[in-house]
Structures are given as C-alpha cells and as structure tokens.
Amino acid sequence: MNTLFGLSGKTVLVTGASSGLGAHFATVLAKAGANLILAARRQGALEETAEAARRLGATVTAVPVDVTSSASVAALAPAIAQVDVLINNAGIVRSAPALAQTEEDWDTVIDTNLKGMFLVAQAAARAMKAHGRGGAIVNIASILGLRQAGGVAPYAISKAGVVQMTKTLALELARYNIRVNALAPGYLDTALNREFWETETGQALIRRIPARRLGQPAELDGPLLLLASEASAYMSGAVLAVDGGHLVNTL
16 A cells, blocks of 8 residues: 555655645655655745755755746746656635735736646646656645635635646546646644634634534645555546535535
8 A cells, every 4th residue: 555655756846835735745745755846936945845855855856936927837847857746736815805805916816826826737747748657736726616715705716717727637638648636625724824713703614614623734645645646546637625524514
C-alpha cells in the first residue's frame, strides 16, 4: 500500500506553497517521497516551506511565481519540464456581502483562483505531454464551488469554475495519459480562521456540519495522496469532497 500511494521518484509542483494548505501539502508530499517544486509569490515564506521539506529528506526547488501573470507562469517552464504531478493550490478569498464587493475584489479573486489555476494547469500539462509519461493534476477546489454561502461571492464563483475546469481538462487531457481531479475541502480548523470559529456565528455553522466538527488539515492527507498517486490511476474528472458530510446536510 505504501507503494500504491507513494510518490517516490515523482516530481511534484505545488503552487501557493508559502503558507496554509500549500505548506501543509508540501510536508505531506515530502514524506511520501516526492521531489518538490514549490511556487508562491512570497519568497521568504516559500523558502521556509522549502527548508521544512528538505529536513524531511526531499529534494526541493523553490520558485517565486505570480500565478495571475502569464509571463511569470511561462517562466516556470524550465523548472517543471519533468513534472509528474501538479497540486494546483494557489488561492485567495475576499469576504464581503455581494453588494459591497468591489471590481478589484472580483479581479483579484478570479485572477488568482481561476485564471491562475488554468495557466498553471496548462503549463504543467504541456510539460507532461512533452515528456510523454503523462501525470496527474489535482486542483484544490472547495465545497463552496458546489454549494453556496454568503459573503464570499467571487470566491464561490471562482471555485465553481475550478470544478468545471477540472472536468473539461480531464476530457481533453485523457489522450495524453494526464488525469485531472479536484479536491474540495469543507470547513477546516486552521490558525487563520480559529478566531471566527469561536464566535457565535462560527459555532452555529459548525452545528450545520453533519459530523458536528471542523476538519483538520491532516484529514486531507489521504485524499490528496489518492489523487496525486497511482492509487487513482483510473480516476479523472472527479471532485472529491472532504467535508464531514457538509454537502449532504438537509436544507
């Protein structure tokens, strides 16, 4: 089973790797034996993630990238020429009621979460096609791409686009032996949002999750390795929700 879910000898690109889930995923992938290419805008924080992965024995290349810039993504090409797996993770959220969201909010979120994700997927797929081994693309979506919540309209819309992009690319890239799937996390307990979950509003939201609790980042590890490894060799176009049953709760 370790071989089935392992990534020994595989080269894995992780975007948004400077913090949050991207940094966590880098650690998980390093433990699975992957060689890592870590990409993000914040070079200092990116290097910290890279050092943590190196301490686990991984070979790591850290590359500053702005996924919203086609020129910046194009400059990735030499570094990712032998990429086997893409963890397409870079993302951002702007919270405000829909009527208060600005054009800048919209552009920032859509450019990062949707346009940026497409540009990186395109670059990785071109490399996979060129080296001829195929590969796996794992887009990090969200249950908010499948259901609705107030106050995050551009984010939810962008993640719905990621879901459709995953299915569209799965269709087009299958002929090159490239699998494209999406991981859709539910609500997670992280240092960034812990204060909100302690509020009355946050506690009420947790009670709507059938599991009656938040997820932990480590509970994404198995699903991530499934989609990144040969364990999912016959999966493509799937959207894997990891949400404590949130998507199947009653109206």
